[in-house]
Amino acid sequence: MPRYPRLFLFLKNWxxxxxxxxxxxxxxxxxxxxxxxxxLLRSADTDSVQWTLSQVEIEYLDFLLTLERxxxxxxxxxxxxxxxFDILYSRLGILSNGKLFxxxxxxxxxxxxxxxxxxxxxxxxxFIDGPDDTLRSAIPSLLQQTATLRPEVRSLFILGxxxxxxxxxxxxxxxxxxxxQLAIVSLTILVGLGVLFIYSLMANAQIQARGRALTRxxxxxxxxxxxxxxxxxxxxxxxxxxxxxxxxxxxFGYSLAEAKGQSIGDLIVPAEQQQAHRMxxxxxxxxxxxxxxxTGRVRLDARNADxxxxxxxxxxxxxxxxxxxxxxxxLRDISQQLNTEAELRKARDQALAGEKAKANFLAVMSHxxxxxxxxxxxxxxxxxxxxxDADQTTFTRNMEVSGRQLMHHVNSILDIAKFESGKTSVTxxxxxxxxxxxxxxxxxxxxxxxxxxxxxxxxxxxxxxWVKADxxxxxxxxxxxxxxxxxxTHAGRISIEVEQLTPHDGDCNVELRIIDSGIGISEADQAxxxxxxxxxxxxxxxxxxxxxxxxxxxRRMVQLLGGKIGVESTPGEGSVFxxxxxxxxxxxxxxxxxxxxxxxxxxxxxxxxxEDIETNAFVARRxxxxxxxTVTIVTDGLSAVARAKVxxxxxxxxxxxxxxMDGLQATQEIRNAPSPFCDIPxxxxxxxxxxxxTDHFRVSGMDGFIGKPLQLPExxxxxxxxxxxxxxxxxxxxxxxxxxxxxxxxxxxQDLLDQSEYDTFLGRFLAEGDALxxxxxxxxxxxxxxxxxxxxxxxxxxxxxxxxxxxxxxxLGHIETAAKQEDTVVSLIEIAKxxxxxxxxxxxxDPNRTSAPVAE
Numbered sequence: 039m040p041r042y043p044r045l046f047l048f049l050k051n052w053x054x055x056x057x058x059x060x061x062x063x064x065x066x067x068x069x070x071x072x073x074x075x076x077x078l079l080r081s082a083d084t085d086s087v088q089w090t091l092s093q094v095e096i097e098y099l100d101f102l103l104t105l106e107r108x109x110x111x112x113x114x115x116x117x118x119x120x121x122x123f124d125i126l127y128s129r130l131g132i133l134s135n136g137k138l139f140x141x142x143x144x145x146x147x148x149x150x151x152x153x154x155x156x157x158x159x160x161x162x163x164x165f166i167d168g169p170d171d172t173l174r175s176a177i178p179s180l181l182q183q184t185a186t187l188r189p190e191v192r193s194l195f196i197l198g199x200x201x202x203x204x205x206x207x208x209x210x211x212x213x214x215x216x217x218x219q220l221a222i223v224s225l226t227i228l229v230g231l232g233v234l235f236i237y238s239l240m241a242n243a244q245i246q247a248r249g250r251a252l253t254r255x256x257x258x259x260x261x262x263x264x265x266x267x268x269x270x271x272x273x274x275x276x277x278x279x280x281x282x283x284x285x286x287x288x289x290f291g292y293s294l295a296e297a298k299g300q301s302i303g304d305l306i307v308p309a310e311q312q313q314a315h316r317m318x319x320x321x322x323x324x325x326x327x328x329x330x331x332x333t334g335r336v337r338l339d340a341r342n343a344d345x346x347x348x349x350x351x352x353x354x355x356x357x358x359x360x361x362x363x364x365x366x367x368x369l370r371d372i373s374q375q376l377n378t379e380a381e382l383r384k385a386r387d388q389a390l391a392g393e394k395a396k397a398n399f400l401a402v403m404s405h406x407x408x409x410x411x412x413x414x415x416x417x418x419x420x421x422x423x424x425x426x427d428a429d430q431t432t433f434t435r436n437m438e439v440s441g442r443q444l445m446h447h448v449n450s451i452l453d454i455a456k457f458e459s460g461k462t463s464v465t466x467x468x469x470x471x472x473x474x475x476x477x478x479x480x481x482x483x484x485x486x487x488x489x490x491x492x493x494x495x496x497x498x499x500x501x502x503x504w505v506k507a508d509x510x511x512x513x514x515x516x517x518x519x520x521x522x523x524x525x526x527t528h529a530g531r532i533s534i535e536v537e538q539l540t541p542h543d544g545d546c547n548v549e550l551r552i553i554d555s556g557i558g559i560s561e562a563d564q565a566x567x568x569x570x571x572x573x574x575x576x577x578x579x580x581x582x583x584x585x586x587x588x589x590x591x592x593r594r595m596v597q598l599l600g601g602k603i604g605v606e607s608t609p610g611e612g613s614v615f616x617x618x619x620x621x622x623x624x625x626x627x628x629x630x631x632x633x634x635x636x637x638x639x640x641x642x643x644x645x646x647x648x649e650d651i652e653t654n655a656f657v658a659r660r661x662x663x664x665x666x667x668t669v670t671i672v673t674d675g676l677s678a679v680a681r682a683k684v685x686x687x688x689x690x691x692x693x694x695x696x697x698x699m700d701g702l703q704a705t706q707e708i709r710n711a712p713s714p715f716c717d718i719p720x721x722x723x724x725x726x727x728x729x730x731x732t733d734h735f736r737v738s739g740m741d742g743f744i745g746k747p748l749q750l751p752e753x754x755x756x757x758x759x760x761x762x763x764x765x766x767x768x769x770x771x772x773x774x775x776x777x778x779x780x781x782x783x784x785x786x787x788q789d790l791l792d793q794s795e796y797d798t799f800l801g802r803f804l805a806e807g808d809a810l811x812x813x814x815x816x817x818x819x820x821x822x823x824x825x826x827x828x829x830x831x832x833x834x835x836x837x838x839x840x841x842x843x844x845x846x847x848x849x850l851g852h853i854e855t856a857a858k859q860e861d862t863v864v865s866l867i868e869i870a871k872x873x874x875x876x877x878x879x880x881x882x883x884d885p886n887r888t889s890a891p892v893a894e
Contacts, residue, residue, distance in 0.1 A: 090132055090139075091198045097126040098184075098191045105181040114177060116170050123166050127159050133194065148197040151190040158187060269369040273302050277319040280364055289371055291343030302367075306340045308347055340369065348373050464508045464598060468627055471505045472497075475534060478516050486524045486532060493520070495534035502538065502548065506622040511595050518592045519552045519615050527556035530612070539618065546601050546618035553614050559607040567605060568593040643667045643688040643757060648678035648704065649723065650696045653799045653837050658691065658723075658748055665754070675699030679707045683715050689760045691744065694724040694735070695832055702738045709739045719760050723748075724836075746836040803837050804880060807846070810834055811876055814869050824865060828857035838879075846872075846879040 101122040108114035133139050133152050143149050165176040269286035273279050279297045287293055290306050297305055303315040340350045353368045418438045426434065475495045486493045516534075523532045535551040559567060568589045596603040600620050607613035645662055649655040650673045659669045670687070672678050676699045682690060690708070694701040701722065709716050722735040722743045735743055744756050810830055818827055831850040838847040849872050856864040 090129070091195045094126075094129045094133060095191050095195050097122070097129045098188075101126045102181070102184050102188070105177055105184055109177055109181055114174050116173055119173065119177070120166050123159075123162065127163075130155055130159060133198075139198070145197055145201060148194060148201070151193045151197075154190050155187060155194075158183060267370075269371075271297075271302060271306075271367045271369065273365050273367070275319075275363055275365065277302050277316075279305065286369070289342065289369065290340070306342070308339055308341050311339070337372070349376055464511065466506050467509050468504060468506050468624055469509045471502055471536070471621070474509065474513070475516075475536065478513065478520065479534070482517070482520050482524060485521070486527075489524060489527060490529040491524060491527050491532055492530075493524070493532040495536065498535055498537040500538055501536075502621065502623050504624050504626050505548075506624050507619070508599060511599060512619070515592050515595050515617065516550070516552070518589070519617075522589070523552055523554035523556060523613070523615075527554045527612075530555035545620045548619055548621045550617045550619070551614055552616075553612065555612040558609040558611050559605065559613055560609050564605050564607060568603065641761070643760070644686075645669050645757075646678065646681055646685075646687045646690045647671045647723070648673075648675060648690065648696065648701065649693045650674060651693075651833065651837060653803065653840060654693075654746065654748070656795075656799070657840060661748065661750055661753060667757075675701060675704030675707075678704045679711075682708045682718060683711050686714060687718055689757065690718055690720045691723040692720050692740065694722060695829075702735070705739045721756055721760075746839055748840070800841060800883065803834075803841055804883065806834050806837070807876055807880065811873055814872065818869060819862065819866070824857040824860055824862070827865065827869075828854045831857070841883060843879045843883065845875050849875045 101119075104118050104122045108116070108119055130152070133143075143152070162180060165173050165180065266283065267285055269289040270283045271279060271286050272281040279300050279302055282292070282294055282297055290297075292305060303312050303319075307315045335351045335353045337349060337351055339347050341347050349372050351370045351372050355366050355368075357364050357366060414437075418434055422431075422434050422438070479493055479495055483493055520532065520534070532552070532554045535553060537549050537551075539547050539549055593603055596617060596619070602618045603616070605613060605615050645667050647655055647658050647662075647669060649658065649671065655671050655673075659671060662669045670681065670685075672681055674696045678690065678692065678701075679699070681687075692701040692705060696704075699707075701724070705720050708718065708720065719741045720739070722740045724735070724743070724746060742756055742759065744752055813822060813830070814827070822830070831854040835847050835850040835854065838850060849868060853865060853868045853872065856868055
């Protein structure tokens with residue numbers, strides 16, 4: 039420690055403390071004075087109160103005695119009566135209004151007595167201030183009334199004295215308590231000062247010891263600074279070098295003798311930064327603060343004695359010395375570090391580019407393989423419908439089997455690419471677990487029968503009925519595992535066991551086991567079977583073909599659902615693949631067992647429909663007109679705005695995606711129109727049913743939402759809400775459409791349209807689907823672009839939903855979403871899958887009509 043601060047601390051300990059101790063007697067004397075003053079003050083108040091109370095009673099008795107003496111009207115001295123009355127009236131006024139009696143007046147009985155006396159005196163004033171004859175005649179009555187008030191006067195004296203005696207006791211107790219506390223505090227201060235005095239003596243000894251230790255530490259610090267590899271420069275507050283270590287001499291090329299007293303800016307700061315450096319030091323001198331001190335390391339350029347520039351890390355701290363404040367700079371040459379970081383970034387970028395190129399390559403190559411393969415399979419299908427001999431039929435069937443096997447491999451590669459791109463998401467839906475498993479068994483029983491293998495499923499223990507999970511992903515997992523079991527099991531047995539797990543098994547509450555009596559898997563193969571491109575038999579003569587991707591995809595899907603997957607097997611005896619998954623048990627949906635019946639609205643409405651797709655508009659018109667409403671149809675947003683500004687409709691159904699002006703822009707234009715046209719209820723009419731999209735519709739000025747395909751119950755509820763001015767409807771298509779099937783919307787369309795109309799619109803839809811698939815088969819990213827792809831998919835998507843082509847509409851939605859997000863890889867993956875979905879959809883919608891095969 040420097041000499042002068044240590045001396046100051048010594049003087050403070052030895053001279054300040056005795057001064058404080060000398061002040062303690064004065065503190066005691068002041069406390070005594072305060073006590074005496076309080077005592078005298080309280081005593082004076084008490085004496086005044088007692089005297090006033092006694093005087094009230096005395097003056098009352100004087101007035102009573104005066105009335106008795108002057109009871110003879112002929113000899114009455116009225117002046118004495120009036121004088122004694124005035125004195126009594128004045129005394130009672132003190133009790134009624136005096137501050138000293140405020141607490142006593144809080145006593146009800148005391149206040150009642152005062153009020154009675156005051157009432158008597160107020161009534162007596164009329165006689166006292168009246169003519170003498172009136173007063174003489176009233177004296178007997180006044181005497182009698184005054185005499186009856188004697189208990190009240192006595193009560194005032196007793197109650198007042200009792201209250202003030204109690205208050206005095208409380209005040210004395212309080213003063214005594216306060217003084218006691220003052221004495222305790224004073225004693226505590228005295229003891230504390232004594233302890234502080236002793237502590238000061240000890241602290242002084244410690245300071246001396248620390249001073250000696252600091253001297254030794256400084257010696258060690260100099261040794262450290264002289265040997266460290268980090269440059270250390272010490273400068274004063276003006277920026278002039280005071281000291282520097284050996285590393286600084288080596289880094290910057292200046293010796294201590296050369297640098298000492300020189301400006302640090304002139305020595306190591308590049309020329310173009312010296313002005314900023316000087317301004318920073320001037321600001322620090324002016325304000326006492328530096329933007330760099332204590333903020334950690336900063337990166338900047340420096341130069342050495344030869345003028346060479348190089349990057350450094352700089353940290354600054356301030357310190358105090360006997361000669362004043364100094365600034366210490368810690369600098370490290372980071373040239374090599376930056377070079378290493380640049381090489382690492384380059385390697386990382388190359389790796390990321392390689393991963394992206396791999397994903398793009400998988401997507402593009404799979405797409406390119408599927409294009410001719412789809413045409414090949416389509417032509418094989420057409421050939422099989424012609425007249426063939428036995429050999430040709432065999433050859434055709436073999437080629438089709440090989441082609442579909444190749445298509446399966448390509449689809450597996452696409453699934454891997456989609457997982458690696460991070461675009462696979464979980465969609466929760468409600469379904470009956472037992473029926474779902476039975477459908478899996480039914481769909482695979484034919485395949486198992488070819489291998490003379492039986493397949494079945496059962497619950498072990500208590501069962502679950504309706505559950506909430508991702509049905510599509512679960513189906514793909516089970517089909518993969520069951521397909522593998524069938525592939526490796528001949529003339530055997532396959533069973534699916536389902537069991538609820540106990541709570542201690544974590545989040546997974548259901549285990550499914552696929553058990554087969556097949557060839558089994560060796561222990562060595564079990565460790566790698568869930569890896570990509572791994573098969574149990576990798577030789578050229580293996581019995582079962584495959585890419586080795588199926589179980590890798592299953593593992594990814596199980597992990598996506600938050601579950602676990604594993605295998606147990608004995609070669610020659612069979613295998614058990616088990617899944618542990620989290621299922622949420624739910625109640626049976628209300629819609630199961632029949633469509634919810636919703637009545638049509640009570641009165642006819644005037645409805646404007648803005649819809650650019652003719653089929654959707656036609657069906658909406660038929661539905662509304664059948665319920666008795668009047669319908670006007672426009673095909674774009676501009677026309678909707680024009681009609682809505684001149685004709686007052688009850689409600690507007692507004693499509694979102696329309697040419698020229700979309701539904702959101704049209705809604706804003708209508709909301710800006712004059713009243714009452716701006717208040718027309720507007721319901722969004724769109725296939726975009728995601729919550730964030732429907733919320734966006736409402737924020738844009740729409741009152742509600744109806745999803746496509748149009749459902750009669752939801753439409754009726756929305757119109758009823760319009761009538762009730764609630765507009766709380768937020769309808770959406772069914773949450774869990776059945777896969778690979780045409781739902782009830784096709785039936786609804788057939789009910790609305792006669793056969794010729796239905797055939798016309800269905801034929802138009804099939805032609806649009808064929809045309810879309812043909813366009814997507816010819817390098818769509820180059821010929822169409824992502825924006826056009828999204829637009830075309832959106833246009834056909836709502837029509838597909840109308841005819842119940844749920845899977846096709848879902849696939850179109852995936853392509854539309856990926857295209858809008860400008861995700862090339864996922865767009866190509868989804869486009870590659872579309873042809874199979876379209877082929878199945880087309881076959882279901884129109885089994886009697888064939889078309890030329892559409893290449894993907």
